[in-house]
Amino acid sequence: MRVSVTTSVFIGLMASVAFGAPAAAAEKTKFEFWYGLSGDLGERVQDACKKFNDSQSEFEIVCTSQNGYDTTLQNTIAAYRAKKQPAITQIYDAGTLDMMLSGAFVPAKKLMADNGYTIDWNNYFGGIANYYATAKGELNSFPFNSSTAMFYYNVDAFQKAGIDFKPDTWEQVEEAARKLKAAGFECPLAFNFDTWPLMEQFSAIHNQPLATKANGYNGLDAELVVNKTKFVDHVKFFKKMADEKLFVVKTKQLGMDIVPAFTSETCQMIQTSVADHGTIGKTLPEGVKWEVAMLPVWKGTERQNSLVGGASLWVLAGRPEAEYKGAAAFLNYLGTPEMAEWWSTVTGYIPVTKTGFDAMKANGFYDKAPYKGRELAIQSLSFTPTSENTRGIRLGGFTQIRKEFATALEAIFMQNADVQAELDKTVERGNAVLRRFEKTYAGQTLN
Amino acid sequence: MDKRAAFRSWWLPSLFALPQIILILLFFYWPAVAVLRWAFTLEPPFGGAAEFVGLANFQEVFADPLYWNSVGISLAFALCGTLSTIFIGLVLALAVDRQLPGSAPFRFLYILPYAIAGPAAGMAFRFILSPERGLMASVNAAFPDFWNPAKYGSHALILVIVVFAWKWAGYTFIFLLAGLQSVPRSLIEAAAMDGCGPIRRAVDIQIPLLAPTLFFLLVIMMTEGFVGADTYGIVARTTDGGPNHGTDVMVYRIVEEAFRGLNYSGASAQSLVLIGLIMVFTFIQFHFIERQVHYK
Numbered sequence: 001m002r003v004s005v006t007t008s009v010f011i012g013l014m015a016s017v018a019f020g021a022p023a024a025a026a027e028k029t030k031f032e033f034w035y036g037l038s039g040d041l042g043e044r045v046q047d048a049c050k051k052f053n054d055s056q057s058e059f060e061i062v063c064t065s066q067n068g069y070d071t072t073l074q075n076t077i078a079a080y081r082a083k084k085q086p087a088i089t090q091i092y093d094a095g096t097l098d099m100m101l102s103g104a105f106v107p108a109k110k111l112m113a114d115n116g117y118t119i120d121w122n123n124y125f126g127g128i129a130n131y132y133a134t135a136k137g138e139l140n141s142f143p144f145n146s147s148t149a150m151f152y153y154n155v156d157a158f159q160k161a162g163i164d165f166k167p168d169t170w171e172q173v174e175e176a177a178r179k180l181k182a183a184g185f186e187c188p189l190a191f192n193f194d195t196w197p198l199m200e201q202f203s204a205i206h207n208q209p210l211a212t213k214a215n216g217y218n219g220l221d222a223e224l225v226v227n228k229t230k231f232v233d234h235v236k237f238f239k240k241m242a243d244e245k246l247f248v249v250k251t252k253q254l255g256m257d258i259v260p261a262f263t264s265e266t267c268q269m270i271q272t273s274v275a276d277h278g279t280i281g282k283t284l285p286e287g288v289k290w291e292v293a294m295l296p297v298w299k300g301t302e303r304q305n306s307l308v309g310g311a312s313l314w315v316l317a318g319r320p321e322a323e324y325k326g327a328a329a330f331l332n333y334l335g336t337p338e339m340a341e342w343w344s345t346v347t348g349y350i351p352v353t354k355t356g357f358d359a360m361k362a363n364g365f366y367d368k369a370p371y372k373g374r375e376l377a378i379q380s381l382s383f384t385p386t387s388e389n390t391r392g393i394r395l396g397g398f399t400q401i402r403k404e405f406a407t408a409l410e411a412i413f414m415q416n417a418d419v420q421a422e423l424d425k426t427v428e429r430g431n432a433v434l435r436r437f438e439k440t441y442a443g444q445t446l447n
Numbered sequence: 448m449d450k451r452a453a454f455r456s457w458w459l460p461s462l463f464a465l466p467q468i469i470l471i472l473l474f475f476y477w478p479a480v481a482v483l484r485w486a487f488t489l490e491p492p493f494g495g496a497a498e499f500v501g502l503a504n505f506q507e508v509f510a511d512p513l514y515w516n517s518v519g520i521s522l523a524f525a526l527c528g529t530l531s532t533i534f535i536g537l538v539l540a541l542a543v544d545r546q547l548p549g550s551a552p553f554r555f556l557y558i559l560p561y562a563i564a565g566p567a568a569g570m571a572f573r574f575i576l577s578p579e580r581g582l583m584a585s586v587n588a589a590f591p592d593f594w595n596p597a598k599y600g601s602h603a604l605i606l607v608i609v610v611f612a613w614k615w616a617g618y619t620f621i622f623l624l625a626g627l628q629s630v631p632r633s634l635i636e637a638a639a640m641d642g643c644g645p646i647r648r649a650v651d652i653q654i655p656l657l658a659p660t661l662f663f664l665l666v667i668m669m670t671e672g673f674v675g676a677d678t679y680g681i682v683a684r685t686t687d688g689g690p691n692h693g694t695d696v697m698v699y700r701i702v703e704e705a706f707r708g709l710n711y712s713g714a715s716a717q718s719l720v721l722i723g724l725i726m727v728f729t730f731i732q733f734h735f736i737e738r739q740v741h742y743k
C-alpha cells in the first residue's frame with residue numbers, strides 16, 4: 001500500500017505542477033504512459049517515447065517506469081481507484097483477465113475507430129492477438145512486447161560430447177543429456193520453477209488444456225485440469241532426470257538462475273524466453289557457439305503453436321477526450337513497420353505484426369549473427385492456427401495460480417513430494433482462487 | 448493548579464494539533480476503515496460494486512491449512528527473532544559497558560546494521576549464505592546438504608531469523624546499553640570487591656536491574672517480528688516464502704495475497720486476525736510477564 005500511496009501523491013503533485021505551469025509556447029496535449037520494463041529494456045521504452053515526441057508537435061507522451069510488471073498492475077489499480085490513472089498502461093499476460101473485467105479501459109478497436117485510424121487488425125499474428133482479444137477476436141489491448149519460450153543449447157559442448165543432432169524431441173534431449181554427462185559436463189540441462197515454459201508452453205505445444213472452458217475463454221466457471229494431462233508425465237520425466245542428475249535445478253535461492261547458468265557455461269541446455277536472446281548473445285564469452293530451437297516436443301506429437309508472453313498496452317477509461325487522441329496517435333505510431341523493426345532490433349522481443357515481421361525478414365535481419373534464430377520464435381507462435389488449448393490463458397488470479405504451481409514444483413524437486421498428489425493438491429488450491437475470482441465478478445460475463 | 452496555563456483558548460492548541468490529526472486520520476484510520484469494510488465484502492480490484500459476504504472471508508481464511516502453517520511459522524520466527532536479538536544485544540551491551548580501552552567505536556559499529564534496509568540485508572545474506580556459493584559452499588562440499596535453505600524449510604527459517612537478528616540486534620543494543628549505564632557503579636564495584644566475576648555480576652545485578660528494558664524490548668520485538676515491514680522485506684528478498692511455504696510468515700502471506708493475488712478482501716480478513724493476535728499477545732505480556740518485572 002505504501003508504494004501506491006506514494007505513487008498517487010507523486011502523480012497528484014505532478015498533475016498540479018502540470019496544471020499550474022503557464023501554458024508555454026506550443027499547446028501540446030500531455031498524457032501519461034506507465035510501463036513495467038526496467039533496466040536496459042526500460043531505456044528502450046524511453047527511446048520509443050522520445051521518438052514519438054520528436055515525430056510530431058501535437059502531443060507529448062510522458063513515460064514512467066513502475067519497475068516491474070506486477071507493480072505496474074498494482075499502481076495502475078491504486079491510481080485508477082484514486083482517479084489519477086495514466087492514459088496508457090503496460091499490463092503483463094497474467095493480468096489480462098483482471099483488466100478485461102475491470103471496466104476500466106477503452107477497447108483498442110473502439111479507441112482507434114473513434115479517433116479516425118483504420119487498423120488492419122488481421123495484421124497481428126493470431127497467436128499473439130488472441131491472448132488479448134475478445135471471444136469474437138476483437139482486441140482489447142495492443143500487443144506490445146511479445147515473446148515466447150525457446151530452447152537454447154551450447155553447440156561447442158554438444159560437439160565435445162559427440163552429439164550430432166539438434167534436440168527436437170524430449171527423447172533426444174534425454175539422449176543429449178546422457179552424452180553430455182558422460183563427456184564430463186556436470187549440468188547438462190538447467191531448469192527452475194518458472195511455470196511459464198515448463199507448464200504453460202509445454203501444454204500449448206502439446207495441445208493439452210490447463211483448464212476447462214477453453215482455458216477459461218468460455219466462462220469464469222473454468223476449472224484447472226492440468227493434473228490430468230500429459231503435463232503430469234512430463235513432470236515425472238523431469239523428476240527422473242533430476243534424480244539422475246542429468247537435469248539440475250538452478251534458482252536464485254541456490255545462488256544462480258538458469259540464464260546465468262547457461263551463459264557461464266555451467267549448464268549446456270535451458271528453456272527460456274526469446275527475450276533473453278540478446279542477453280545470452282552478449283554475455284556468453286566470445287567464440288562460444290550456441291543455438292536456439294523451438295521447444296522440444298515428445299515424439300509422435302503434432303506440434304501446436306506456442307503461447308505469447310510479455311505484455312500489452314491498455315488505454316484506461318476516464319481521461320479527457322484530448323488525451324485519447326494522443327494515445328491513439330502513439331499506438332498507431334508504435335504499429336508502423338519501421339517502429340516494429342526498431343523495437344525488435346533493440347530488444348529481444350518479436351515483431352507483433354505480419355508487416356513488421358516481413359519488413360525485417362526482407363532486409364535480412366534474421367540472417368545476421370546476433371539476431372539469427374529469433375525468427376524461430378515467430379515460427380513457434382504461428383506454427384498452427386490457434387486451438388482451444390493454445391489461444392491463450394484466461395484465468396482469474398492467474399499470478400497467484402502460477403505461484404501455487406511454482407511452489408508445487410519446488411516441493412516435488414527439492415523435497416521429493418509425490419508428483420501426482422502434489423499436483424492434485426495444487427489444482428484444488430488453484431480452483432479455490434478461480435472460484436473466489438468468479439464470486440468477486442459475479443454477474444459479469446466474458447465478452 | 449491550572450494546567451491550561453499555556454493556552455487560554457481551545458482553538459489555538461487544536462490548530463497546532465490539526466496537522467498531526469489529519470495525518471493520523473489519512474494514513475491510519477482511513478486505511479483501517481477500508482480494511483474493516485473489505486474484510487466483510489468481496490472487493491473487486493478496480494473498485495465498483497462490492498458484495499457484502501459477512502464472515503465468508505474469515506471462514507475461507509480459517510479453512511486454509513496453509514494459513515495455520517503461516518501462523519505457526521510467524522510464531523517461531525517472532526519468538527526466535529526476539530530472543531536472539533535481545534540476547535545478542537545484551538551480550539554486546541555488557542561487553543561495551545565494561546569500558547575497556549578502545550570500546551567506544553564499537554558502539555557505533557554495533558548500531559550500524561540497524562541503518563540498513565531489511566530487503567538489502569536480505570539480498571546480501573542470500574549471497575553470503577547461499578548453499579552453492581558463499582560461506583557455506585565449502586562446508587557443503589565436505590558434508591553434502593549440510594546447509595540448504597532452498598531445500599529445507601527449517602534452514603530457510605534459520606536464514607531469515609539470522610538476517611532479522613543481524614539487523615535488529617543493534618537496536619536492542621542501544622536500549623540495553625542505556626539501561627546498563629543507569630545501573631549504579633557503586634553496586635558493581637562493591638560486588639567486584641567481594642570477588643564476583645563479570646558473569647556473576649551480570650546475572651545477579653545487571654540483568655535483574657534491566658528487567659523493565661528487557662520487558663519493553665520483548666513487547667517491541669515480538670510486534671516487530673509479527674507485523675514489521677522488515678519481516679516482509681527480509682522474507683521477500685531472501686526466500687520468497689519458500690521452500691514450499693517454509694518461511695511463509697503471516698505478513699508475507701497478506702502482502703502476497705493482496706498484491707499478487709489481488710484478493711483485497713482475503714488479505715483484509717487476514718490483517719484483522721493478525722491485529723487481534725497482536726493485541727492478545729500484548730495483553731498476555733502485560734498481564735503475566737510484567738508482574739515479574741520490578742521497576743525499582
